[in-house]
Amino acid sequence: MDPKLTDFFEQKRRQRLADAKMPFMDKLYRVVELQKMAKQILSSRGRGHEITVWQLPPRSKVL
Amino acid sequence: MVETLKILNKLVEEKTIEKYVIGGSVAALFYLEPFNTDDCDVFVFLPEQGSLVTMSPLYKRLAELGYFPTGMYVMIEGIKVQFLPISTPLVQSAFDNAVSVDVEGVPTKIFDREHLIAICIETGRPKDRARVAAFVEQDPLGYDEEKIIDLLEPIGLLDRWFSWTRS
Numbered sequence: 001m002d003p004k005l006t007d008f009f010e011q012k013r014r015q016r017l018a019d020a021k022m023p024f025m026d027k028l029y030r031v032v033e034l035q036k037m038a039k040q041i042l043s044s045r046g047r048g049h050e051i052t053v054w055q056l057p058p059r060s061k062v063l
Numbered sequence: 064m065v066e067t068l069k070i071l072n073k074l075v076e077e078k079t080i081e082k083y084v085i086g087g088s089v090a091a092l093f094y095l096e097p098f099n100t101d102d103c104d105v106f107v108f109l110p111e112q113g114s115l116v117t118m119s120p121l122y123k124r125l126a127e128l129g130y131f132p133t134g135m136y137v138m139i140e141g142i143k144v145q146f147l148p149i150s151t152p153l154v155q156s157a158f159d160n161a162v163s164v165d166v167e168g169v170p171t172k173i174f175d176r177e178h179l180i181a182i183c184i185e186t187g188r189p190k191d192r193a194r195v196a197a198f199v200e201q202d203p204l205g206y207d208e209e210k211i212i213d214l215l216e217p218i219g220l221l222d223r224w225f226s227w228t229r230s
Binding site: 013016017020022024025027028030031034035037038051052054055057 | 096
């Protein structure tokens with residue numbers, strides 16, 4: 001495999017390991033971002049109603 | 064989520080439910096990188112639960128508190144929750160062996176890694192396979208493989224564990 005590609009996958013793997021160790025609440029905020037992205041994508045196909053975006057308190061109140 | 068957990072804990076305190084444990088994707092989020100998910104699976108044991116499992120008292124109390132079901136789900140303080148009965152011996156074991164965690168000072172219980180993995184193996188959907196792969200990659204030192212083998216061997220699912228993790 002191309003060494004640049006190997007480096008890219010290794011970097012991604014390390015990032016996933018680091019993300020797995022994030023505090024749980026930080027992970028939930030990331031989940032909400034992913035839900036928003038999924039809703040946006042599906043909305044363009046008229047299926048946005050299929051995705052529920054969780055409502056979390058504003059970040060500043062949690063930190 | 065913190066407010067959601069406070070409501071769930073309140074349901075226990077007032078004995079609407081005897082115990083609850085978070086399973087599924089939200090429990091997996093404690094151990095893995097963030098991933099998209101839709102709902103929070105909450106396994107419940109209701110008081111005086113006989114041979115007929117009914118969630119009616121739970122839904123009645125939730126309605127009194129202002130949380131009404133939509134289909135299979137109830138939105139509780141911004142989180143889409145699905146209440147589930149204990150459906151298999153493996154889920155029962157996960158429920159009985161749940162671990163205590165703390166979310167922003169609010170106590171709760173979640174399935175441990177080994178049971179989450181074993182339940183994925185038992186359920187067997189593509190997304191379950193992806194979750195097992197995530198555990199293997201992101202949490203390789205976190206789970207005890209011997210414990211997983213002990214859970215899967217009696218239910219004849221050891222081959223699936225090896226085929227999903229050794230290929």
